Amino acid sequence: DQQVKQNSPSLSVQEGRISILNCDYTNSMFDYFLWYKKYPAEGPTFLISISSIKDKNEDGRFTVFLNKSAKHLSLHIVPSQPGDSAVYFCAASGDNYGQNFVFGPGTRLSVLP
Amino acid sequence: NAGVMQNPRHLVRRRGQEARLRCSPMKGHSHVYWYRQLPEEGLKFMVYLQKENIIDESGMPKERFSAEFPKEGPSILRIQQVVRGDSAAYFCASSPRRTATYEQYFGPGTRLTVT
Numbered sequence: 001d002q003q004v005k006q007n008s009p010s011l012s013v014q015e016g017r018i019s020i021l022n023c024d025y026t027n028s029m030f031d032y033f034l035w036y037k038k039y040p041a042e043g044p045t046f047l048i049s050i051s052s053i054k055d056k057n058e059d060g061r062f063t064v065f066l067n068k069s070a071k072h073l074s075l076h077i078v079p080s081q082p083g084d085s086a087v088y089f090c091a092a093s094g095d096n097y098g099q100n101f102v103f104g105p106g107t108r109l110s111v112l113p
Numbered sequence: 114n115a116g117v118m119q120n121p122r123h124l125v126r127r128r129g130q131e132a133r134l135r136c137s138p139m140k141g142h143s144h145v146y147w148y149r150q151l152p153e154e155g156l157k158f159m160v161y162l163q164k165e166n167i168i169d170e171s172g173m174p175k176e177r178f179s180a181e182f183p184k185e186g187p188s189i190l191r192i193q194q195v196v197r198g199d200s201a202a203y204f205c206a207s208s209p210r211r212t213a214t215y216e217q218y219f220g221p222g223t224r225l226t227v228t
Contacts, residue, residue, distance in 0.1 A: 103155025
């Protein structure tokens with residue numbers, strides 16, 4: 001049973017519009033959440049994080065929202081650019097200092113020019 | 114400054130053969146972590162090594178899998194007598210000290226296919 005789910009395997013968005021990537025989790029003990037981006041033939045790179053004491057974290061065009069009661073987080077990219085086309089993984093853990101992050105299967109984002 | 118390097122990038126093995134996956138960490142990094150991504154699933158931590166020592170192998174299957182990080186040379190993930198269920202992407206990551214996942218630098222991965 002997957003503890004972290006990304007129910008949309010793929011998403012296509014027009015350049016300049018907003019991309020919203022969703023992630024749901026089942027374990028109420030998760031307190032720390034990450035988003036990674038992965039280009040083909042490259043390893044995942046860390047993008048942004050949020051802890052459960054916040055409901056929003058922003059870094060430039062990237063904003064992560066956390067709804068703990070719904071066990072749901074989302075990554076917003078505004079405005080979307082063709083270079084954002086990649087696979088996005090969310091990950092969750094009960095702590096932020098170890099290797100115990102549970103990763104979702106990823107969503108492939110395509111930003112169309 | 115070269116990033117984390119993994120080779121081979123693609124590896125095909127028949128059932129029962131051995132697979133050896135190599136990981137060269139970033140320059141100055143002495144901590145290596147291996148992760149596996151099975152089809153349709155997320156990355157899962159397997160093992161954490163520091164030079165010549167296995168620090169945490171809690172995610173490693175108990176049989177057929179082993180890992181090492183010798184004083185000289187790359188870290189090796191070894192899978193003996195591979196089975197179809199071993200087909201996956203194997204990623205290694207490195208760091209200059211013990212760190213959480215989000216502070217590790219990932220390599221491009223090795224895609225293992227077992228036929």
